[in-house]
Amino acid sequence: MKLPDLTELALxxxxxxxxxxxxxxxxxxxxxxxxxxxxxxxxxxxxxxSRRLMKSGLFDTVVVTSRRDxxxxxxxxxxxGPAPAxxxxxxxxxxxxxxxLPNVSEAYPDIRFITELRYEDKPHLTMVAAxxxxxxxxxxxxxxxxxxxxxxxxxxxxxxxxxxxxxxxxTPKPGIDETKVAELAAPLMGKELTMRYAQRETSKxxxxxxxxxxxxxxxxxxSSAAYSVVSREQKLKIVGVxxxxxxxxxxxxxxxxxxxxxxxxxxxxxxxxxxxxISRAASDQPVYSSISxxxxxxxxxxxxxxxxxxxxxxxxxxxxxxxxIQQFFKVLDVFLGIFGxxxxxxxxxxxxxxxVMAILERRREIGIMKAIGASDGDIRKLFFAEAGAMGLLGxxxxxxxxxxxxxxxxxGTNIYLKSQSFxxxxxxxxxxxxxxFALAFSFFVSLAAGLYPARRAARLDPVQALRYE
Amino acid sequence: xxSSPDRFSSKNAPVVGTAVxxxxxxxxxxxxxxxxxxxxxxxxxxxVNLEVRAGEFIALLGSSGSGKSSVxxxxxxLDRPTSGSVIVHERDLAQLSREELAHYRLHTVGMVFQSFxxxxxxxxxxxxxxxxxxxxxxxxxxxxxxNEALARVGLEERKNHRPSELSGGxxxxxxxxxxxxxxxxxxxxxxxxxxLDSHTGTEIMNMIRDFNQQLGMTIVMVTHERALAExxxxxxxxxxxxxxxxxxxxxxxxxxxxxxxxxxxxx
Numbered sequence: 147m148k149l150p151d152l153t154e155l156a157l158x159x160x161x162x163x164x165x166x167x168x169x170x171x172x173x174x175x176x177x178x179x180x181x182x183x184x185x186x187x188x189x190x191x192x193x194x195x196s197r198r199l200m201k202s203g204l205f206d207t208v209v210v211t212s213r214r215d216x217x218x219x220x221x222x223x224x225x226x227g228p229a230p231a232x233x234x235x236x237x238x239x240x241x242x243x244x245x246x247l248p249n250v251s252e253a254y255p256d257i258r259f260i261t262e263l264r265y266e267d268k269p270h271l272t273m274v275a276a277x278x279x280x281x282x283x284x285x286x287x288x289x290x291x292x293x294x295x296x297x298x299x300x301x302x303x304x305x306x307x308x309x310x311x312x313x314x315x316x317t318p319k320p321g322i323d324e325t326k327v328a329e330l331a332a333p334l335m336g337k338e339l340t341m342r343y344a345q346r347e348t349s350k351x352x353x354x355x356x357x358x359x360x361x362x363x364x365x366x367x368x369s370s371a372a373y374s375v376v377s378r379e380q381k382l383k384i385v386g387v388x389x390x391x392x393x394x395x396x397x398x399x400x401x402x403x404x405x406x407x408x409x410x411x412x413x414x415x416x417x418x419x420x421x422x423x424i425s426r427a428a429s430d431q432p433v434y435s436s437i438s439x440x441x442x443x444x445x446x447x448x449x450x451x452x453x454x455x456x457x458x459x460x461x462x463x464x465x466x467x468x469x470x471i472q473q474f475f476k477v478l479d480v481f482l483g484i485f486g487x488x489x490x491x492x493x494x495x496x497x498x499x500x501x502v503m504a505i506l507e508r509r510r511e512i513g514i515m516k517a518i519g520a521s522d523g524d525i526r527k528l529f530f531a532e533a534g535a536m537g538l539l540g541x542x543x544x545x546x547x548x549x550x551x552x553x554x555x556x557x558g559t560n561i562y563l564k565s566q567s568f569x570x571x572x573x574x575x576x577x578x579x580x581x582x583f584a585l586a587f588s589f590f591v592s593l594a595a596g597l598y599p600a601r602r603a604a605r606l607d608p609v610q611a612l613r614y615e
Numbered sequence: 616x617x618s619s620p621d622r623f624s625s626k627n628a629p630v631v632g633t634a635v636x637x638x639x640x641x642x643x644x645x646x647x648x649x650x651x652x653x654x655x656x657x658x659x660x661x662x663v664n665l666e667v668r669a670g671e672f673i674a675l676l677g678s679s680g681s682g683k684s685s686v687x688x689x690x691x692x693l694d695r696p697t698s699g700s701v702i703v704h705e706r707d708l709a710q711l712s713r714e715e716l717a718h719y720r721l722h723t724v725g726m727v728f729q730s731f732x733x734x735x736x737x738x739x740x741x742x743x744x745x746x747x748x749x750x751x752x753x754x755x756x757x758x759x760x761x762n763e764a765l766a767r768v769g770l771e772e773r774k775n776h777r778p779s780e781l782s783g784g785x786x787x788x789x790x791x792x793x794x795x796x797x798x799x800x801x802x803x804x805x806x807x808x809x810x811l812d813s814h815t816g817t818e819i820m821n822m823i824r825d826f827n828q829q830l831g832m833t834i835v836m837v838t839h840e841r842a843l844a845e846x847x848x849x850x851x852x853x854x855x856x857x858x859x860x861x862x863x864x865x866x867x868x869x870x871x872x873x874x875x876x877x878x879x880x881x882x
Binding site for chain 1 (some may be wrong): 627688691693694713714715718720721722724726732733734735736737745746748749750751754794797842
């Protein structure tokens with residue numbers, strides 16, 4: 147029998163016992179819907195997570211530290227390579243060298259220091275960090291109130307919410323809803339902060355004698371360096387207040403006041419590393435405690451890390467962490483898939499039941515068909531076509547249902563999130579391949595369910611079938 | 616099989632080839648069909664020998680349980696013999712695969728039953744068309760062929776009715792149209808008038824005789840009504856307890872000619 151005839155007869159037969167077949171088809175739909183819903187939740191959550199993580203800059207950032215930084219000393223991976231004392235210094239030429247590596251979009255020094263800030267003549271001690279202009283596009287500063295720095299060297303500051311509260315003398319009371327960032331920003335915007343800091347001033351010639359004394363014990367001659375530390379003041383205009391997660395893994399967000407990177411560099415603030423590197427720093431080039439390297443594509447992080455390690459530095463990236471996150475989602479997907487499939491397994495039994503019932507009911511009809519020349523294959527294909535049609539129909543309805551469930555949950559969750567003043571999120575994702583997969587899956591599961599009934603119908607003895615009333 | 620527009624009306628239809636005319640259309644040899652029912656063995660057909668010439672109209676007679684329907688089912692290829700053979704047009708049905716047997720039923724045999732056996736969910740036209748679906752006849756051709764077949768049994772007006780909307784006679788006529796649709800050489804009828812009143816029964820029997828005489832179809836009819844058999848059949852075969860107990864040629868059936876016969880019909 148040809149396919150169009152087969153389809154026509156199958157659909158006709160399905161219409162004949164409309165109620166029973168509709169119920170079975172609904173069963174399949176529910177199964178497919180639960181599968182689609184479960185998997186799209188898994189996929190949606192995974193996408194949400196990786197979207198957030200990507201935006202956070204965690205996955206495309208490599209933090210470079212000098213091996214001379216003994217905080218990392220003794221870590222397994224650092225045992226190879228040059229000994230700390232012989233390794234290179236993380237200074238400006240090195241930064242430029244790193245920036246020239248392939249796949250690196252930028253490399254900027256992590257400048258961070260604790261200092262005093264005066265606001266309305268009251269001193270506050272806090273951590274200040276420098277931000278590159280590229281931070282503007284990162285997720286962390288998306289919710290900033292006010293604006294980002296007008297230029298890389300502008301004497302401007304962005305405050306962390308907690309610091310803004312401190313400046314205004316508002317301490318958050320537990321139990322009460324946190325103050326909105328906008329409320330904090332309004333009175334502070336455009337106000338002036340006075341930052342007092344220790345500037346490192348190179349004074350090579352003035353102190354050459356002392357320097358010579360210091361270095362006489364060295365194995366090889368090192369040009370001497372010396373500097374003086376001068377107290378300075380810098381006026382800063384408050385341009386924004388940010389609500390950053392203080393627990394965030396990203397370095398700069400741990401600070402409470404942010405300055406433009408260019409400005410911070412030009413200030414030559416005394417860094418803790420300056421003391422350590424004084425014996426080596428031959429020039430007035432700044433030496434950095436660490437450099438953040440942004441990689442163009444997260445997939446190239448490993449390559450860039452390797453290249454930097456070859457240069458003789460320690461590196462750190464979150465890449466390994468991301469791998470285990472992806473693994474977690476794979477497991478979650480399988481888990482959700484299995485749960486979703488359970489409903490489909492029930493639907494499978496429903497199809498078998500419906501078709502076995504149909505055989506009993508249409509026994510005589512099968513006998514007639516055989517008597518007038520239908521082959522075993524014809525009967526088998528007819529039952530297969532019925533199973534397949536139910537599967538396909540159930541699949542289509544199921545995908546639509548699953549999608550609708552997803553939308554409802556998505557909207558519902560977002561309404562809840564909004565009421566909790568969180569930004570709306572898209573948890574639910576039904577990619578086209580999932581639709582195709584669900585349809586194919588329900589079709590083939592239904593065919594598999596039709597296997598036994600079709601075989602049974604095909605083997606029916608026509609003489610007995612015709613005798614059956 | 617080729618179809619021509621006059622396939623149902625031709626008075627000298629070359630339905631059977633010369634080779635077939637010379638050899639018997641159906642040859643039943645030492646045919647046995649035994650069933651096991653619990654502990655007892657039922658010999659439904661027990662060593663039947665029978666030859667039917669091409670174009671012959673025979674009646675299988677016997678009381679219920681005599682094995683006449685079993686013989687018919689074996690000739691129809693619906694059942695397989697326990698032993699012995701049924702050879703139709705030189706082909707031993709026992710040797711055919713299930714697939715080949717289905718093909719044989721589709722193209723060589725047309726069947727009508729006491730209970731009509733139309734498919735209740737289908738209209739007459741669809742019922743008549745169904746064997747053509749199995750035969751994979753072109754969709755375009757099927758409609759006109761089904762209409763033609765229904766016209767031949769006088770049901771073209773009712774082609775869109777379902778069987779339940781028709782009288783028994785009309786249903787049996789539709790069943791005849793269906794049996795004819797793939798142009799078989801053999802028409803097997805199992806008590807075709809059993810559910811009909813005598814008037815309608817006569818109508819159906821006249822049609823069957825027409826098929827025999829005009830189309831040259833070989834006809835095997837099972838009945839328990841001797842009078843009916845004597846009126847239409849050329850030969851009466853009597854069965855009892857699965858055995859052949861009588862074989863009479865019936866001149867009445869042969870001589871009652873309302874129509875000129877096809878020249879290939881009888882030697």
